[in-house]
Amino acid sequence: MQKKFLNFLKKISVLSIIIGLISFIITYLFPKVSVTPDLPYIVLFFFVITIIIFYILLSSLEKKSKKFISYFMASTVIKLLLYIGIIASYIFTHKEDAISFVIVFLILYIIYTGFEVIYISKYLKHKS
Numbered sequence: 001m002q003k004k005f006l007n008f009l010k011k012i013s014v015l016s017i018i019i020g021l022i023s024f025i026i027t028y029l030f031p032k033v034s035v036t037p038d039l040p041y042i043v044l045f046f047f048v049i050t051i052i053i054f055y056i057l058l059s060s061l062e063k064k065s066k067k068f069i070s071y072f073m074a075s076t077v078i079k080l081l082l083y084i085g086i087i088a089s090y091i092f093t094h095k096e097d098a099i100s101f102v103i104v105f106l107i108l109y110i111i112y113t114g115f116e117v118i119y120i121s122k123y124l125k126h127k128s
Contacts, residue, residue, distance in 0.1 A: 001062045008054055008119055015115060016047045019108070036101040038090075045086075046112040053079065057120055072120070083109060 023039050036042070053075045060071040087105060091098040 016043055019043055034100045036097050036104050039104055042105055042108055046108050050112045050116050054116055
C-alpha cells in the first residue's frame with residue numbers, strides 16, 4: 001500500500017504544480033481574465049483533501065475490500081457537503097469575487113475528482 005500511495009502522492013504533486021504554473025501564466029499573461037486571488041489556496045485545499053480521501057480509500061481497499069464501496073460513497077457525500085459549504089460561505093462573504101471563485105472551484109473539482117477516480121479504479125483493477 002505504501003508504494004501505491006507514494007506513487008499517487010508524486011503524481012498528484014506534479015498535477016498540482018502544473019495547475020499552479022498554468023494559473024500563474026493565465027494571471028500574468030492575460031490580466032483581463034478574472035481569476036480569483038484565492039486560487040493558490042483552492043489548489044492547496046483540493047491537494048490535501050484528495051490525498052486524505054485517497055489514503056482512506058486505499059487503506060479500506062487493502063483491509064476489507066467489501067467495505068470499499070461504503071467508504072467510497074461516504075467519502076463522496078462528505079466531500080460534496082464540505083465543498084457546498086465552502087462555496088456557500090465564500091459566496092456570502094466575498095460577493096465581488098463569487099463568480100470567479102465558483103468557476104475556478106468547479107474546474108478544480110472536476111480535475112481532482114477525475115484524477116482520484118482514475119487512480120482508484122486503476123487500483124481496483126489490480127486488486128481483482
